[in-house]
Amino acid sequence: xxxxxxxxxxxxxxxxxxxxxxxxxxxxxxxxxxxxxxxxxxxxxxxxxxxxxxxxxxxxxxxxxxxxxxxxxxxxxxxxxxxxxxxxxxxxxxxxxxxxxxxxxxxxxxxxxxxxxxxxxxxxxxxxxxxxxxxxxxxxxxxxxxxxxxxxxxxxxxxxxxxxxxxxxxxxxxxxxxxxxxxxxxxxxxxxxxxxxxxxxxxxxxxxxxxxxxxxxxxxxxxxxxxxxxxxxxxxxxxxxxxxxxxxxxxxxxxxxxxxxxxxxxxxxxxxxxxxxxxxxxxxxxxxxxxxxxxxxxxxxxxxxxxxxxxxxxxxxxxxxxxxxxxxxxxxxxxxxxxxxxxxxxxxxxxxxxxxxxxxxxxxxxxxxxxxxxxxx
Amino acid sequence: xxxxxxxxxxxxxxxxxxxxxxxxxxxxxxxxxxxxxxxxxxxxxxxxxxxxxxxxxxxxxxxxxxxxxxxxxxxxxxxxxxxxxxxxxxxxxxxxxxxxxxxxxxxxxxxxxxxxxxxxxxxxxxxxxxxxxxxxxxxxxxxxxxxxxxxxxxxxxxxxxxxxxxxxxxxxxxxxxxxxxxxxxxxxxxxxxxxxxxxxxxxxxxxxxxxxxxxxxxxxxxxxxxxxxxxxxxxxxxxxxxxxxxxxxxxxxxxxxxxxxxxxxxxxxxxx
Numbered sequence: 308x309x310x311x312x313x314x315x316x317x318x319x320x321x322x323x324x325x326x327x328x329x330x331x332x333x334x335x336x337x338x339x340x341x342x343x344x345x346x347x348x349x350x351x352x353x354x355x356x357x358x359x360x361x362x363x364x365x366x367x368x369x370x371x372x373x374x375x376x377x378x379x380x381x382x383x384x385x386x387x388x389x390x391x392x393x394x395x396x397x398x399x400x401x402x403x404x405x406x407x408x409x410x411x412x413x414x415x416x417x418x419x420x421x422x423x424x425x426x427x428x429x430x431x432x433x434x435x436x437x438x439x440x441x442x443x444x445x446x447x448x449x450x451x452x453x454x455x456x457x458x459x460x461x462x463x464x465x466x467x468x469x470x471x472x473x474x475x476x477x478x479x480x481x482x483x484x485x486x487x488x489x490x491x492x493x494x495x496x497x498x499x500x501x502x503x504x505x506x507x508x509x510x511x512x513x514x515x516x517x518x519x520x521x522x523x524x525x526x527x528x529x530x531x532x533x534x535x536x537x538x539x540x541x542x543x544x545x546x547x548x549x550x551x552x553x554x555x556x557x558x559x560x561x562x563x564x565x566x567x568x569x570x571x572x573x574x575x576x577x578x579x580x581x582x583x584x585x586x587x588x589x590x591x592x593x594x595x596x597x598x599x600x601x602x603x604x605x606x607x608x609x610x611x612x613x614x615x616x617x618x619x620x621x622x623x624x625x626x627x628x629x630x631x632x633x634x635x636x637x638x639x640x641x642x643x644x645x646x647x648x649x650x651x652x653x654x655x656x657x658x659x660x661x662x663x664x665x666x667x668x669x670x671x672x673x674x675x676x677x678x679x680x681x682x683x684x
Numbered sequence: 685x686x687x688x689x690x691x692x693x694x695x696x697x698x699x700x701x702x703x704x705x706x707x708x709x710x711x712x713x714x715x716x717x718x719x720x721x722x723x724x725x726x727x728x729x730x731x732x733x734x735x736x737x738x739x740x741x742x743x744x745x746x747x748x749x750x751x752x753x754x755x756x757x758x759x760x761x762x763x764x765x766x767x768x769x770x771x772x773x774x775x776x777x778x779x780x781x782x783x784x785x786x787x788x789x790x791x792x793x794x795x796x797x798x799x800x801x802x803x804x805x806x807x808x809x810x811x812x813x814x815x816x817x818x819x820x821x822x823x824x825x826x827x828x829x830x831x832x833x834x835x836x837x838x839x840x841x842x843x844x845x846x847x848x849x850x851x852x853x854x855x856x857x858x859x860x861x862x863x864x865x866x867x868x869x870x871x872x873x874x875x876x877x878x879x880x881x882x883x884x885x886x887x888x889x890x891x892x893x894x895x896x897x898x899x900x901x902x903x904x905x906x907x908x909x910x911x912x913x914x915x916x917x918x919x920x921x922x923x924x925x926x927x928x929x930x931x932x933x934x935x936x937x938x939x940x941x942x943x944x945x946x947x948x949x950x951x952x953x954x955x956x
Contacts, residue, residue: 354947367755371755371788375764376766397752532747535742536750538752546696547742
C-alpha cells in the first residue's frame with residue numbers, strides 16, 4: 308500500500324473525489340439522506356476545479372440540469388436516494404432516449420415512500436433497471452467497499468461517455484457512510500474515457516447517425532453544430548418522426564448498443580468458485596457480509612464460493628448459467644425481498660435460497676453462514 | 685422583407701399548429717428580436733418543454749432542445765452554467781411553465797439565471813385537446829372544466845416579478861411589433877427575462893368559450909389592451925378585465941452564472 312496516497316474516507320466522499328478525477332465538472336442535486344455528503348463535498352470541491360455545483364429546487368430539476376450541462380459537453384452527475392430517484396425517472400428516460408451521458412448516484416434507502424431514510428437497503432435494484440417507462444438502455448453498478456466506490460464511480464463515467472447512456476451508481480447506506488482507509492491509485496494509472504465527438508463538418512453532421520458502431524458521435528451545444536435534440540422518437544437527423552421503420556430502428560439500436568457490448572460492460576469477482584458446490588451471489592454491502600461468511604464456511608471445509616457482480620445491469624446471466632453447471636444451490640443475501648434472487652433463478656434454473664432483510668438492519672455474516680451450513684448438510 | 689429564411693428550417697414545414705394559431709406570430713417576433721439583437725445562430729440555445737409552443741425549436745435553425753414537460757428551464761439552467769457564453773432562450777406555454785414547471789420557473793427567476801423566457805399564454809392545454817390550465821380565466825370553459833373553471837387563474841408576469849425576475853413584459857399577438865421589441869429587450873437583459881405573449885387558440889380556447897375566430901380574438905386583444913404607463917393612472921376598477929401590456933418590470937440584479945464564475949475565479953486552484 309502506498310501510504311502517501313492512503314486516505315481515510317467514506318463511500319460518499321470517495322464517490323465525490325472519484326467523480327472529480329473522472330472529469331465531472333457539473334453537479335446538480337437536492338438534499339436527501341443518506342446521499343447529501345456527496346453534494347456537500349462537491350459544493351466545496353467543484354469551484355476549486357473550475358466546475359459548477361448547483362443545489363436545484365428538486366430532483367426533477369437536478370436531473371434536467373445535468374442533462375443540459377452534459378449536452379454542453381461537460382461531464383455531469385447528480386446524487387440522491389429512493390424518493391428523489393423516483394422523481395428523476397422521467398428525465399433518466401430522456402437521457403436514454405436522447406443519448407446524453409450522465410451519472411446518477413442513488414444511495415438506496417428502504418421503501419416504498421419515505422421509508423427508512425437513515426438505514427441501509429438495496430431495494431432499488433429493479434427501479435434502477437426499469438424505473439423509467441418504455442424499453443430503454445441503462446447501466447447499473449453496485450460497489451461494496453469505499454475503494455470499489457472510488458473505482459466504479461470513475462468507470463461509471465467511462466461507461467456513460469463510451470455508450471452515451473445514463474449510468475446508475477447504486478450505493479447503500481453502509482457503503483456510503485462507512486469510513487475505510489484506501490490507497491488512491493496514481494492518476495496516470497486511471498483510465499479516463501471521453502465521449503466520441505464528430506469529425507464531420509457542421510453542415511454534414513447528423514446527431515444520431517451511426518458509423519462503425521451503434522453509438523453515434525456527439526457534438527457539443529454551442530460548438531458550431533446546430534442540431535435538434537428531442538425526447539420524441541426521432542430519426543438520425545434528430546427531428547421527430549412517425550415513420551414506423553425509423554421508429555423501430557431507433558428503439559432497437561438504443562437497446563442493442565448495450566446488449567451487443569454486454570460482455571465488455573459486465574464485471575464481477577469470483578471467490579473460490581473453482582471448487583464450490585454452492586454459490587453465494589452478493590452485491591453492495593451484502594457482499595461484505597458474504598465475504599466474511601465465506602471465510603468462515605471455507606475454514607470449516609464447506610465447499611462454497613462467492614460471485615459478486617459489480618455491474619448489476621446488464622445482468623450476467625451467461626456467467627451464472629456457467630456456474631450452475633457445477634453449483635447446485637445459490638444463496639442470495641440482499642436487503643430487499645428478493646430482487647436479484649429472481650434473476651439468479653432465471654439464469655441458473657437451480658434452487659435459490661433467499662436471505663432477505665427489509666427491517667433496516669444489515670445482513671450479518673452469521674446469518675449467511677447459518678444458511679450455508681443448512682444447505683451443506 | 686425580413687430574412688426569415690435565414691432562421692427557419694424550411695424542410696420541417698408544414699408546422700403542426702392549427703389554422704389561426706398564434707404560435708407562429710410569436711415565433712416570428714422572436715426571430716425579428718434575435719436579428720435585431722445581433723446574436724449569432726451558433727450561440728443561441730433554444731430550449732422548450734412539451735406543448736404547442738414547445739414545438740417552436742423544431743422549426744428554427746439554432747442549437748435546439750425539446751425537453752420533457754415543464755422542465756425546459758431546469759435543462760436550460762444546466763446548459764447555461766456549463767457554457768455561460770450560450771444565449772439561452774426558453775419557449776414555453778402557460779401549462780408547461782406555470783403548472784408542471786412552476787417550481788423551476790420561480791426558482792430560475794429567484795436565482796436570476798440569464799435566460800429569456802417567452803411564454804405563449806393561450807389559457808388552455810392545446811396539444812392535449814383543450815383542458816383547463818392555470819391561466820384559464822375563472823368561469824371559462826375547457827374540456828376538464830365543462831361547467832366553467834372554478835379556479836382563480838395565475839398572473840404569469842406577476843408571478844415572475846414576485847419571484848425575482850430582472851425583466852418582465854407582456855404583450856399580445858395583435859401587438860406583434862411591440863412583442864419583438866419586448867423580446868429584444870429581454871435578450872439584451874443580463875438576467876432572468878420573461879416575456880408573456882397572449883396567444884390565440886381558436887381551436888380549443890375560443891371555440892368552447894364562444895370567442896369567435898382567431899381574428900376576433902386578435903381584435904379583442906386590440907380593444908382590451910392598455911399600455912402599462914396608462915394603466916398605472918387608472919383605478920383598479922377601470923383595469924379589471926383589461927390586458928396590461930408593455931414593460932412591467934425592469935431592474936438590475938446580480939446574475940447567477942456571473943456570480944458563479946466569480947466564485948470559480950476566487951477559489952480555483954486553492955487547496956482544501
